[in-house]
Amino acid sequence: EVQLVESGGGLVQPGGSLRLSCTASGFTFRSYWMHWVRQGPGKGLVWVSRIKSDGKNTIYADSVKGRFTISRDNAKNTLYLQMNSLRAEDTAVYYCARETAEDGANYLDYWGQGTLVTVSS
Amino acid sequence: EIVMTQSPATLSVSPGERATLSCRASQSVSSNLAWYQQKPGQAPRLLIYGASTRATGIPARFSGSGSGTEFTLTISSLQSEDFAVYYCQHYNNWPLTFGGGTKVEIK
Numbered sequence: 001e002v003q004l005v006e007s008g009g010g011l012v013q014p015g016g017s018l019r020l021s022c023t024a025s026g027f028t029f030r031s032y033w034m035h036w037v038r039q040g041p042g043k044g045l046v047w048v049s050r051i052k053s054d055g056k057n058t059i060y061a062d063s064v065k066g067r068f069t070i071s072r073d074n075a076k077n078t079l080y081l082q083m084n085s086l087r088a089e090d091t092a093v094y095y096c097a098r099e100t101a102e103d104g105a106n107y108l109d110y111w112g113q114g115t116l117v118t119v120s121s
Numbered sequence: 122e123i124v125m126t127q128s129p130a131t132l133s134v135s136p137g138e139r140a141t142l143s144c145r146a147s148q149s150v151s152s153n154l155a156w157y158q159q160k161p162g163q164a165p166r167l168l169i170y171g172a173s174t175r176a177t178g179i180p181a182r183f184s185g186s187g188s189g190t191e192f193t194l195t196i197s198s199l200q201s202e203d204f205a206v207y208y209c210q211h212y213n214n215w216p217l218t219f220g221g222g223t224k225v226e227i228k
Contacts, residue, residue: 047219
């Protein structure tokens with residue numbers, strides 16, 4: 001069974017940093033591209049970032065570019081999101097999600113339960 | 122960036138009735154369109170990809186159609202477990218973007 005479990009969320013002051021983790025199981029993690037998607041309180045889904053299976057290629061939404069860094073450790077089956085210079089508008093539940101193995105398609109076939117990040121003084 | 126617009130924002134439907142949800146893209150996304158279902162406090166679940174292909178384990182009452190800029194998700198006979206928020210997402214290019222969602226509520 002595919003499982004994605006996020007952790008690392010919490011309360012942080014504006015300008016602060018936080019690192020989220022997503023531990024994967026039930027599939028060959030190193031073979032899949034992975035994403036982070038966030039959802040503000042009472043709002044819709046917003047794509048944040050994607051990393052290729054070998055970790056060598058990443059892409060970000062403009063809203064987080066230069067502040068967030070996606071990475072992975074395939075030996076530990078873990079995806080990360082390092083978030084710096086946090087702003088109030090970054091407050092959201094952050095989901096990690098697996099991209100389908102289908103070539104050239106970027107839909108997300110499994111999602112974790114999410115971790116809440118609150119940016120407030 | 123491609124803007125995805127969903128309508129209506131809220132759809133009130135009685136159990137057993139048909140629900141039709143719309144998603145419009147600001148430019149063509151071909152058939153690179155997915156639908157997700159999200160229930161309160163839960164993660165999104167993939168329903169449809171390629172505009173019309175049901176994901177593994179998704180009941181046949183869910184169907185998707187469309188291409189280019191106009192897409193539809195149809196739930197043929199609403200069950201109690203189908204009341205949720207539905208999102209469309211294009212994957213034609215970067216960035217990936219989602220629609221604002223349609224909430225399907227009990228009438």
